[in-house]
Amino acid sequence: MYRIRISAILLVAGVVAPALADEPTAEQLKFFEAKIRPVLIRECYGCHSNESGNVRGGLRLDSRELTHIGGSSGPAVVPGDVDESLLYNAIIHEDFVMPPKRKLPQNVIDDFRQWIEMGAPDPRVNEVIEIRPSISEEDIEQAKETFWAYQPPVSHAAPSVNNADWPRTDVDRFVLAKLEENELAPADDAESYKVLRRLCFDLVGLPPTPSQIEAFADRWKSDPDKAIAYVVDRLLEMDQFGERWGRHWLDVVRYAESTGREVNQTYPHAWRYRDFVIDSMNEDKPFNQFVQQQIAGDLMPAKTDEQWAENLVATTFMAIGPKNLNEANRVQFAADLVDEQIDATTRVFLGTSVACARCHDHKFDAIPQADYYALAGVFANMTTYFGNPPSEFGTITNAQTRQSSSLLRLPIDDPNPYDKRYTAKELQDLRDEMAEKQREIATLGRGSANSSGNAANAQRTRLRLLNEMSMLSAKLGVVDEDGNPRSYCMGVQERKRPSDVRLLVRGEIDQPAQSVERGFPQVLCSVQPDIDEDESGRLELARWIGSEANPLTARVMVNRIWQHLIGQGIVSSADDFGVTGQPPSHPELLDTLAVQFMQSGWSTKSIIRTITTSRVYRMNTAYDRRSHEADPDNAFVWRANPRRLDAEAIRDAMLSVSGEIDFERPRGSEVAKAGFTRVTGGVLGNPRDIARKAFESAGQSRRRMQRGSRNQIAEEVARKITGQLNQEDAKHRSVYLTIVRDEEPRSLSVFDFADASTIIGTRESSNTANQALYMMNNRFVIQQSEAFADRVIRERTSPNDRLEYAFLLAYGRPPTSSERTAAASFIRDFASTTGFRSRSKDTINALCQSLFASAEFRYLD
Structure with a gap:
């Protein structure tokens, strides 16, 4: 393994600073020296300044970079934009009052305005600190030559095995060879109904139907191999396949419909990316194309507007991460945004956390800090669109949101299904209302006194107006000049005139060091790509990641597929293929599958078919003491891993068994319906506004709104009447439930749903008392138990047939004799305790709920 020298050398040099995008003219510099610098100093x-010691508000004005970065309230100077330059705002005594005791002469104020409008030319450049890496070129080359993950995957011939009758495929031969090498034997095949249940849940996330169970049992008797192959092919063609495997991908890419953090703002167009992922899985889109669309779809050629729209929607991957919209400093927000995008891209596709090198050379992997900023230069040259579409009045956000963004206009007519069409009169009324609020706010300087002389009241009025303007802007922004909805999506777009970025000492935005040429992590590249100076390099990055030249992409995806089907990855640390991750348990098998993946045209379905038709996949979960002592983690796969179903499969299985599942894809989501708004107290939008509308729609008076706590009433009414985030009455598949950060549906969160704020390659799988209580008391579970009972009563007449049918629906098998006895005892006890008849609907409800609550329903054996 390579060595990492831990000493970092800091050298002072004044020649490494990057050039300005537009070099100032001699006249502009003369203007700065004569009119601006003396005032700043005085x-x-x-x-x-740095020399002042305790810098007020974190603002330093003694260099160009620090002036542009600004302090805790935001950038002091935005070249060319007087309104956004807080320094100008302060010297005219509008939002801030600087100098604090007097106002500068008007001619000085005019000079500053002129200076900012001409682009704020400023020759004051910090002396640059050059950071020399502790990771040398020799270290990087040594890592390339010796570490398994950085070497290209190579296909291996299947090894010979002693038990030649057991394997069905090369997958079996690789696994059996490792078992025999460790003097272990594979478990026997599982029973046919268990194999079918495993296949159905793994491939489409649903339990097998009675007709599927009967047909599979007949085929299994004559030829288990052909029975499995037939079912696999049928399941891979179902639309439910994309919904199941699309949800796996949404875990990894941190899919959610809101920003999270302190100001939890909604993403009304996130659902488009969700549908893109599901459709891509169903189409078996080549994975390398799938990768490239998400990283640089906006830069890829498209033959039609529909293809162009799909490419734009795919880049939502870059925009959908969590964001701290309350961050006052735009430079800090931009740096954090790029960092999150780098982390997502490298961990999702490469299983490597390059973001660890933001503040220093990577502690373990051969990734120097300069490599991080080489990659940051690629991402920093794009604009991320995630917020409120611009109206004719511009993009306006609410008062709590300090960072804002617009959206991308789609080239096709495909509006959000919940966007309203306005008549000419309605549209004009909205415009008039917006203009009136703009006039009102223009008369209110932030922090100044209003007509009553109360500055606090003026501030409250201003915040109210900003929030109201934000709501109006959201309504106006989604329609054209005729009031018809426009089509938008989240995503990214390339900026003009790309440039390199500066390395930041310890990752601090106010400590820039040398400029770093755009590029990719050296340890992963045999040859650094040639990035044209007029291009950011993002398209080259996408093509490189989605190519056979990359040693990790195919390995990482194949490993994710193996993990979902077998229960544990060949590399158990699915998101970490670096030095601190786990080595592969079957390295030759991993590489062979990766090569097959690429040779198949990057077909996800082909790898799934290869694994599910193997003998390894159909092994039972029987415990063997000797094998367990030799391999307690089952790394060598001597048996199948017993697995608890994930949250979506449990919910979908209840809907499927009850017969109430709705397979039609819902268009949009509850967030799409609510629009661009804030999530407050688990409610989409302002709880008081929702409550007012709810009371009015229910014929209640405003007077009742004033009784007790308005917020309490608002939240309760919003939850009970709108049911926005509860979604207990929804019947569509769980992948379509609204996922708002920190407000996940109870039916998902109680069963270890993926944290939407982080990259989740492997979910937790717990067994807690809360889960048992949920299955006993939750309204959704009770509703589905009643529907399950209704189905059993409707489709079977005799008590014995009903019991058999209930077990078949819930477990994929008939009850055993002991279970028949236990069920009869349960019915008698329940009837005697409650006073219901043994054949009553309530008694059958209770029996059906007990089947849902059992461990067998929640686990794959």
Whole structure:
């Protein structure tokens, strides 16, 4: 393994600073030196410079970079934009008052305005600190030559085995050879109904139907191999396959419909990406194309508007991560956004956390800090669109949101299904209302006194107006000049005139060091790509990641597929293929599958077919003491891993068994219906506004709104009447439930649903008292138990047939004799305790709920 020298050398040099995008002219520099610098030194440096000691508000004005970065309230100067430059705002005493005791002369104020409008030319450049890496080129080359993950995968011939009758495929031969090498034997085949149940849940996330169970049992008797192959082919063609495997991918890419963090703002168009992922899985889109669309779809050629729209929607991957919209400093927000995008891209596709090198050379992997900023240069040259579509009045966000964004206009007519069409009068009324609020806010300087002389009241009025303007802007932004809905999506777009970024000492935005040329992590590249100076390099990055030249992409995806089907990855650390991750248990098998994956045209379905038709996949879960002592983690796969179903499969299985599942894809989501708004107290939008509308729709008076706590009433009414985030009455598949960060549906969160704020390659799988209580008391479970009972009563007449049918629906098998006895005893006890008749609907309800609550229903054996 390579060595990492831990000493970092900091050298002072004044020649490494990057050039300005537009070099200032001699006249502009003369203007700065004569009109601007003296005022800054005289009026500002005393409180806002490095030499002043305790810098007020974190603002330093003694260099160009620090002036642009600004302090805790945001950038002091935005070149060319007077309104966004807080320094100008302060010297005119609007939002801030600087200098604090007097106002600068008007001619000085005019000079600053002119300077900012001309692009704020400024020759003051910090002396640059050059950071020399502790990871040398020799270290990187040694890592390339010696570490398994950085070497190209190579196909291996299947090994010979002693038990030649057992294997059905090369997968079996690789696994059996490892078992025989460790003096272990594979478990016997599982029973046919268990194999079918495993296949159905793994491939489409649903239990087998009675007709599927009967047909599979007949085929199994004559030829188990052909029975499995037939079912696999049928399941792979079902639309439910994309919904099942699309949800796996949404875990990894941190899919959610809101920003999370302190100001939890909705993403009304996130559902488009969800549907893109599901459709891509169903189409068996080549995975390398799938990768490239998500990283650089906006830069890829498209033959039709529909293809172009799909490519734009795919880049939602870059925009959908969590965001701290309350961050005051735009430079910090931009740096954090790029960091999150780098982390997602490298961990999702490469199983490597390059983001660990943001503040220093990677502690373990051969990734110097400069490699992080080479990659940051690629991502920093794009604009991320995630927020509120711009109206004719611009993009306006609410008062709590300090960072805002627009959306991408789609080239096709495909509006959000819940966007309203406005008549000419309605549209004009909205415009008039917006214009009136703009006039009102123009008369209110932030922090100034209103007509009553109360500055606090003026501030409250201003915040109210901003929030109301944000709501109006959201309504106006989604329609054209005729009031018809426009079509938008989240995503990214390339900026003009790309440039390199500066390395930041310890990752601090106010400590820039040398400029770093755009590029990719050296340890993963045999040859660095040639990035044109007029391009960011993002398209080249996408093509490189989705290519056979990359040693990790195919391995990482094949490993994810193996994990979902077998229960544990060949590399158990699915998101970490680095030095601190786990080595592969079957390295030759992993590489062979990766090569097959690429040779198949990057077909996900082909790898799934290869694994599910193997003898390894159909082994039973029987415990063997000797094997367990030799391999307690089952790394060598001597038996099948017993697995608890994930949250979506449990919910979908209840809907399927009850017969109430709705297989039609819902268009949009509850977030799409609510629009661009804030999530407050588990409610989409302002709880008081929702409550008012709910009371009015129910014929209640406003007076009742004033009784007790308005917020309490609002939240209760919003939850009970709108049911926005509860979704207990929804009947569609769980992949279509609204996923708002920190507000996941109870039916999912109680069963270890993926944390939507992080990259989840492997979910937790717990067995807790809360889960048992949920299955006993939750309204959704009780509803589905009643529907299950109704189905059993409707489709079977005799008590014995009903019991057999209930077990077949829930477990994929008939009850055993002991279970028949236990069920009869349960019915008698329940009837005597409650006073219901043994054949009453309530008694059968209770029996059906007990089947749902059992461990066998929640686990794959």
